[in-house]
Amino acid sequence: xxxxxxxxxxxxxxxxxxxxxxxxxxxxxxxxxxxxxxxxxxxxxxxxxxxxxxxxxxxxxxxxxxxxxxxxxxxxxxxxxxxxxxxxxxxxxxxxxxxxxxxxxxxxxxxxxx
Amino acid sequence: xxxxxxxxxxxxxxxxxxxxxxxxxxxxxxxxxxxxxxxxxxxxxxxxxxxxxxxxxxxxxxxxxxxxxxxxxxxxxxxxxxxxxxxxxxxxxxxxxxxxxxxxxxxxxxx
Numbered sequence: 593x594x595x596x597x598x599x600x601x602x603x604x605x606x607x608x609x610x611x612x613x614x615x616x617x618x619x620x621x622x623x624x625x626x627x628x629x630x631x632x633x634x635x636x637x638x639x640x641x642x643x644x645x646x647x648x649x650x651x652x653x654x655x656x657x658x659x660x661x662x663x664x665x666x667x668x669x670x671x672x673x674x675x676x677x678x679x680x681x682x683x684x685x686x687x688x689x690x691x692x693x694x695x696x697x698x699x700x701x702x703x704x705x706x
Numbered sequence: 707x708x709x710x711x712x713x714x715x716x717x718x719x720x721x722x723x724x725x726x727x728x729x730x731x732x733x734x735x736x737x738x739x740x741x742x743x744x745x746x747x748x749x750x751x752x753x754x755x756x757x758x759x760x761x762x763x764x765x766x767x768x769x770x771x772x773x774x775x776x777x778x779x780x781x782x783x784x785x786x787x788x789x790x791x792x793x794x795x796x797x798x799x800x801x802x803x804x805x806x807x808x809x810x811x812x813x814x815x816x817x
Binding site: 596623625627633634636637640642647648650683685687694695696697699700 | 740742747748749750751752755795797801802803804805806807808809810
């Protein structure tokens, strides 16, 4: 069964450093997403991506964040100058069709900012 | 505004019982709702979804009920098993693709 994969599973970084979280969405999917979940809190939408551009983003997704699909299989989230409050689980998701289609989530990357 | 909330943070049941997890949503324009299951250390796993033109949908051992009048969503799990122990989130689609998640209900199943 196809699945979304994410690397690394755990990333530890120093405050102010840049991190890149990687995702491989399901191969025939067209829509890609990043969500985050701060420990003990609910999952929050960050951004959606389609046709090589951002289609929607939340207020959390400020200039510190960027996304990229550098090739035909990877989807990345870059966080510049990390802050302590960026510590969270970051989930990548993908879906096949337009609006309402099931979003399949990856296992997440736990980001710890020290 | 956008908010999806759950009434019960923890639900404890005995194996074999039926479980009901509830969710309230606030965006009356939402037309698509999903229940996800999240086990410890894993990403949300799709359970079942429902569109706003339906009030009930059944899957394998699970049923989702949607009451648009009171903006309420519920997940029923029949014959709950220990493997059902997890945190359950409801989510609503707001806009084209964004999912707004509720706060989660932890289901604990005792043998």
